[in-house]
Each structure stands twice: as C-alpha cells, then as structure tokens.
C-alpha cells in the first residue's frame with residue numbers, strides 16, 4: 001500500500017475509534033518514525049518537533065542508547081510486580097534519582113506509571129504522613145487526569161464538567177502570574193497579593209494546621225509557562241515550614257534538564273519535601289516517581305502506593321540511560337544556552353511583531369504570549385492558531401496553550417541548525433498572519449486548548 005494512503009488510514013482509524021477525551025485538536029499528524037528532533041510522517045515529510053511529545057522526549061526521539069537499554073533489558077525479563085520481588089534496575093534508578101534531585105537529605109522513592117498517578121500518590125502519602133486531609137493547589141494548574149490529579153488541576157472546564165465529585169478537601173489559590181497581574185499597585189509595584197490570597201484562605205476557610213500539602217508547579221506549564229517571582233517561593237517555603245505543611249513540587253514537565261537546570265526547583269534553591277517526576281524520566285516509556293524525604297515515604301503501608309506494573313525494569317533501564325545521556329551530552333547546559341539564544345531571537349522578533357506581548361521561561365521551556373494589544377494584553381487566540389497552523393504547513397510542529405501562548409519545547413538535543421530553521425519558520429508565520437495570509441477556515445480545526 002502507498003505510504004500516503006496508509007497515513008490517511010492511520011488518521012481515519014484514530015478519528016473513528018479512539019476516545020475523544022484524549023486528543024487535543026491541532027493538526028492531522030500520523031508519525032511513522034521519529035529521530036532526535038525530527039518527526040517523519042507517511043508522506044515522507046520531515047517535521048521539526050517543537051513539542052517533544054509534551055516534554056516527554058527531552059533526549060530526543062529514539063535515542064540509540066535508550067533503544068539499546070530497552071532491547072537489552074527486554075532480553076533479560078520484561079517485568080515482575082514490585083510488590084512481590086525486587087530487581088536491580090529499580091534500586092539503581094532510585095539511587096540515581098536521589099542523587100540528581102535537590103535536597104541533600106535522606107530520601108526514598110515511590111514508582112508509578114504516569115505524572116497523574118504520581119500526584120495521586122503524593123496526595124495519599126502527604127495525608128497519611130501528616131494525618132491532615134486538606135490540600136492546596138493553584139488555579140490553572142495541570143497535574144494529570146487520575147482523580148487526585150484531576151482534583152488538583154484547574155486549567156480548563158473539560159477537566160471538570162460532568163466529572164465530579166472530586167477528591168474532597170482540595171482548595172485552589174491564584175498562581176503568581178506577573179505578566180497578567182491586575183493587583184499590582186501603580187505606586188508600590190508588587191505587593192505580593194497572590195501570597196495574601198493564601199493567607200486569606202488560612203484566615204477564613206482552611207485552618208493552616210489542617211493542611212497536609214501545597215502542590216506547586218515551579219513554572220506553571222500548561223497555563224502558558226508562568227514563572228513565579230523568587231520572593232513568592234521564599235515566602236511559600238516559610239509558610240509551609242511555619243505550619244508543618246509539606247511542599248510538593250510537580251517537576252513532571254519542568255524536570256530532566258528542560259529548564260536549563262536538572263530541576264526547575266533549582267532556579268529557586270528549593271528543596272521540596274516531595275518531588276513528582278514523570279514524562280521525560282524514561283524518554284517515553286511509562287514511568288513516574290515521587291522522590292521524598294525518607295520519613296515521608298515511610299508513613300504509609302503497602303499496598304497503598306503499589307501498582308502492578310510500576311518500576312518496570314525496561315522503563316527503569318530506559319530512565320538510567322536517559323540520565324546518562326543528559327549528563328554525558330551536557331544537555332542541561334545545552335538547554336540553558338539554546339534557551340537563552342531562543343529568547344534573544346524572540347526578543348528581536350518582538351521589536352518587529354506587535355503580536356508578541358511577552359516571552360517567558362527558562363532553558364527550552366518557553367512560552368511566547370501573543371496579544372491583540374500590548375496595553376490590554378488581550379489574548380490573540382485566532383492569530384495564535386493561525387501562526388501555529390502556518391508553522392505546521394511549513395514543517396514545524398508547534399502547539400499553544402491558554403489559547404494564545406506558543407509552546408516552545410523542542411528536544412534538548414535539537415541542533416542549532418534545526419532550531420534556527422524552526423525560529424525562521426515562526427517569524428515567517430508571524431508575517432503571514434499579520435498580513436492576513438492565513439484563512440479563517442483553519443480555526444474550525446485548530447482549536448488547541
């Protein structure tokens with residue numbers, strides 16, 4: 001069968017058979033192969049990946065060392081339920097995760113399968129350790145779609161509508177969003193009103209001594225790469241310490257070198273009580289983990305944190321290879337350097353393109369906020385969909401969140417040449433949209449989220 005027809009069939013079958021709760025509406029892409037930062041479709045097109053499977057493929061697609069680690073472990077054995085027997089890959093990986101995560105104190109690790117269930121584990125263990133039930137999260141947070149993670153999340157109504165009741169005792173507060181802060185006083189600048197909201201919650205609805213944990217994304221990812229100010233994080237740490245509240249930091253998206261540090265927490269010298277890991281940990285193999293202060297993960301009994309296929313040795317082998325690659329190829333530093341370069345290129349574009357309102361992020365976790373007007377900061381939603389679509393037509397796979405924030409998240413292994421090509425495509429797309437050369441019809445299919 002002709003490959004082009006095969007590609008259409010793959011898409012059609014998916015459209016007909018796969019649940020609509022799983023796919024976000026962007027473009028009809030069926031991937032035949034993927035290597036490094038390049039996706040190949042059935043038409044033979046090579047497309048630059050600016051999404052990394054949503055930060056799952058930090059070391060690039062099908063890195064030969066990851067592939068080899070998977071093959072070698074598969075030949076030995078595929079899996080044994082870790083509730084009943086141990087294997088060396090899981091212990092070795094735990095040792096490595098303890099080494100690379102922030103916090104020079106004794107730790108333990110709990111493995112699971114996805115960022116969502118790892119967040120559920122964090123709720124469970126925080127409650128059982130503190131003997132408190134209440135949990136605080138942020139508006140516009142994304143922590144996954146298992147029930148606990150869904151209850152923590154507050155990014156969009158499809159994650160809420162008709163799905164309740166949710167896990168009880170979860171409260172949301174505003175995330176410190178400095179670009180869209182409407183609480184800044186014109187005279188005194190930032191008055192940390194977002195921190196006041198937390199204190200108001202404690203004084204009115206949720207006694208601090210009943211709170212088990214606060215769940216924080218160190219950069220809020222899916223709401224559009226929001227970076228909190230350092231003063232906020234400092235104060236949050238203090239509030240948690242003063243009130244015996246555990247600070248759970250979700251590094252599922254921001255971890256594994258993505259932000260130009262091993263973990264985004266390091267930008268704030270943050271040493272979380274519990275760190276949630278997933279996505280790039282095993283380069284796309286299903287694996288997630290909590291790394292926590294030792295005593296916290298000693299606070300619950302089996303099988304409260306057990307999953308039959310967690311800590312799969314093939315996934316652990318892929319994760320160990322991923323860590324080696326990040327270290328040996330210097331990908332943390334590379335993410336920092338390419339990130340600085342990318343931000344500089346966008347700053348230059350901003351001078352020519354009024355659509356660009358704000359450029360945020362660190363390393364290769366960058367959000368470019370497109371606005372109708374720099375004064376009002378009104379989100380340029382149609383324009384963003386059109387820019388992304390035009391990029392797609394020109395061979396760049398780029399998505400957006402919050403309707404108007406371009407998501408810049410290529411694999412950390414992307415070459416300078418590929419990066420430059422992608423940035424040139426974005427600039428051409430901005431010109432095309434500003435000149436009205438992208439038709440409105442595309443808005444019916446490119447909806448994003």
Ligand SMILES: Cc1ncc(COP(=O)(O)O)c(C=O)c1O
Nearest residue numbers: 114115116142143144250252253
């Ligand atoms: C910060 C964060 N936490 C958790 C998750 C959920 O991970 P998973 O999709 O593996 O359940 C995501 C996924 O986008 C995420 O960005």
